[in-house]
Amino acid sequence: MLRTVPDCLLLNVPAAVAAIEFGLIEERTVSGIRATRAKDKTLGRPLKVFRRDQVVKLRRDEDGLSWRQTGDRLNVPAMTAYNAYQTFRKENVPETDAANTGKIGQSRAAVRP
Numbered sequence: 001m002l003r004t005v006p007d008c009l010l011l012n013v014p015a016a017v018a019a020i021e022f023g024l025i026e027e028r029t030v031s032g033i034r035a036t037r038a039k040d041k042t043l044g045r046p047l048k049v050f051r052r053d054q055v056v057k058l059r060r061d062e063d064g065l066s067w068r069q070t071g072d073r074l075n076v077p078a079m080t081a082y083n084a085y086q087t088f089r090k091e092n093v094p095e096t097d098a099a100n101t102g103k104i105g106q107s108r109a110a111v112r113p
Contacts, residue, residue, distance in 0.1 A: 048076050048080055050074050050075070050076055050084075051074075052084040052085075052087070052088050053088065054074060055070055055074065055081050055084045055085045055088065056085060056088055056089075058070045058073055058074070059085060066078075067079075067081055067082050
């Protein structure tokens with residue numbers, strides 16, 4: 001039990017120093033992010049360079065490749081191929097299809113209430 005003043009100081013002083021250090025680290029991080037954004041640089045890991053439309057071709061090909069096989073053909077990880085496919089689909093969906101799509105991918109007209 002911490003009932004005496006020296007006991008309380010033993011824990012509170014290091015905790016206060018840690019809180020101050022946390023604040024300083026946070027300030028440096030935020031200022032670095034702001035400076036990077038001001039220079040119009042991209043934050044985070046750079047994207048893997050490959051043709052994302054090739055993912056769609058390989059998936060829709062008559063072979064029907066798995067994600068792992070698709071990634072192997074493009075020399076990227078399977079999850080990168082999957083994410084590229086999802087992004088490509090979202091960007092290239094016609095507006096009429098996107099507006100009429102229900103939660104499970106069916107047309108709203110086909111879904112019964």
